[in-house]
Amino acid sequence: MPAKFVHKKTPKIGVLGAISRNASALVLGLKYFFEPNRFTLMYPREYIVLDKRYRGFIVLNKNKCIGCESCARVCPTGAMKMIKIEVPDPKNPGKKKIAKYPTINHQRCVYCGFCVDICPTEALYHVPVHDVVYFNLADMIQDLESFQKEPVSPAAAEGAIPVKYVFDPERGLVKVRVKEGEKK
Amino acid sequence: MAYLSVWTLTERVISIVFWGIVKLIFWPPIYQFVIIPGLAAAMVVVISIIWFERKAAARVQMRYGPWEVSPRLAGYLQLFADLIRYSFQEIIIPRTVDLMPFLTSPLFALLLSILPLAVIPVSPVKWTWPLTPSAMRYSVLIAAALTTLSPIFIVAMGWASNNRFATIGSMRETFLITAYELSAVIGLFSVVATVHSFDFTKVVAFQGGGKWLGLINPLALLATFIATLISTSAFPFEISDAENEIVAGPFTEYSGLMYGINMGSAYIKRWAMSILIALAFLGGWRPYIPPPNAGYVTGYLIPSLIVTAKAVIVMALMSFLRAVYGRYRIDQALHVSWKYVFALAIAGFGLAILEGYIL
Numbered sequence: 001m002p003a004k005f006v007h008k009k010t011p012k013i014g015v016l017g018a019i020s021r022n023a024s025a026l027v028l029g030l031k032y033f034f035e036p037n038r039f040t041l042m043y044p045r046e047y048i049v050l051d052k053r054y055r056g057f058i059v060l061n062k063n064k065c066i067g068c069e070s071c072a073r074v075c076p077t078g079a080m081k082m083i084k085i086e087v088p089d090p091k092n093p094g095k096k097k098i099a100k101y102p103t104i105n106h107q108r109c110v111y112c113g114f115c116v117d118i119c120p121t122e123a124l125y126h127v128p129v130h131d132v133v134y135f136n137l138a139d140m141i142q143d144l145e146s147f148q149k150e151p152v153s154p155a156a157a158e159g160a161i162p163v164k165y166v167f168d169p170e171r172g173l174v175k176v177r178v179k180e181g182e183k184k
Numbered sequence: 185m186a187y188l189s190v191w192t193l194t195e196r197v198i199s200i201v202f203w204g205i206v207k208l209i210f211w212p213p214i215y216q217f218v219i220i221p222g223l224a225a226a227m228v229v230v231i232s233i234i235w236f237e238r239k240a241a242a243r244v245q246m247r248y249g250p251w252e253v254s255p256r257l258a259g260y261l262q263l264f265a266d267l268i269r270y271s272f273q274e275i276i277i278p279r280t281v282d283l284m285p286f287l288t289s290p291l292f293a294l295l296l297s298i299l300p301l302a303v304i305p306v307s308p309v310k311w312t313w314p315l316t317p318s319a320m321r322y323s324v325l326i327a328a329a330l331t332t333l334s335p336i337f338i339v340a341m342g343w344a345s346n347n348r349f350a351t352i353g354s355m356r357e358t359f360l361i362t363a364y365e366l367s368a369v370i371g372l373f374s375v376v377a378t379v380h381s382f383d384f385t386k387v388v389a390f391q392g393g394g395k396w397l398g399l400i401n402p403l404a405l406l407a408t409f410i411a412t413l414i415s416t417s418a419f420p421f422e423i424s425d426a427e428n429e430i431v432a433g434p435f436t437e438y439s440g441l442m443y444g445i446n447m448g449s450a451y452i453k454r455w456a457m458s459i460l461i462a463l464a465f466l467g468g469w470r471p472y473i474p475p476p477n478a479g480y481v482t483g484y485l486i487p488s489l490i491v492t493a494k495a496v497i498v499m500a501l502m503s504f505l506r507a508v509y510g511r512y513r514i515d516q517a518l519h520v521s522w523k524y525v526f527a528l529a530i531a532g533f534g535l536a537i538l539e540g541y542i543l
Binding site: 015025026028029032033036037038039040042 | 240242243244245246247248504507508509524
């Protein structure tokens, strides 16, 4: 059955309806003009306290890593690469063995979190930080040492005000300042 | 003796130069066209109003607006930064334009939109009138006629640009001119029907004692207000230079300072129309009556500042609408202007005739 053409018309509101709607729009505008509810994030002076589960930068806990290569295999962009390094062998004291550890290239990483999900020993984890800045591209390729450091948000390091967006039933979305104790 | 005469001579020269400068400043053609309602005041008011427009729209739309440039002045210097940027930008003239109309019509549009300010009185004192008293009898007529001249140059700009967006923009402008012109002129002339005079000074004198024509004839005021919004492409009717439909309408091919002039001339026309509304409907300088034998300050500066303050309030109201309204389509705007605003203007004129008969 072919689709049927329906001519839809906008409802007629008449002159009085138009006047009342224009007046109510102006009144609403004036209400917001005198009591503004602004939630622009003034970024370098304020920063959002992100949720614990936020998919931010990925950090390696080297002690838990078993070198299974699952993260490097699942990585959709090829950002995760395994490197071989010599470590002391716990079974034969005094000798060394070759172990594999992952490193990350932040030029390629899309922060999908597949590596964190697939890691059997939870050696990889997300930190709720997303605003780290690199001054050249070479810095974005992490080695094993820098991969284990938890990055710090530069805004937070410079003493920006932590804020959070919460839903208020009357005013809608509002920006609230987070106190030191609540941060976790 | 010689010392004394030299001293008195320098004193006399200084006093002649000083009073000469004061006389030049308060010479009505200079004062009216260049200083207080004219170019200098228009510049300051336009910059402040654009700032107010951006801040008010930002407050209503849950943003901050310009802030980062000067946080203590709430971003006021951002507008000066924009002005400097416009004036140092390269002016690109495409090869395909019609050169003379392309270059001259922005200047004519700017000049003609500010020209009504050169024929209106801003004070009841006779020596401050920019026209002779016999010509002043027709000042409402002359001012209304001069406000209708500038749109033709906007159409000329679009045609000279030889660009499809500019052509569409100037076509929209022609539609809107035919739609608002009649309502604006009829709305403004309803004042004449009440006062029985084309003289602005008599119109203002009629409004003494709180008997403002805007209060006793709100229909004509509303019609003139909406027609001014349409004529200066203020927000619900910002159709001829709609940014997200046709790049910048008739101003598409302009760049640098030429674009700045085009953008400013709409605001300056709004300023001139606000001055006319303040004089015709809001009592002009009226709460203040200059003393007899009034000097430069009491006779000229204070009344012109009162008119300016009223016009600034009218203009701020017009700018606030940006925060609330979206943009009408061209057919909706024509529908509104022919079906409602024109009827409103006619009703206001009828009311004005009735009031002229009674009062």
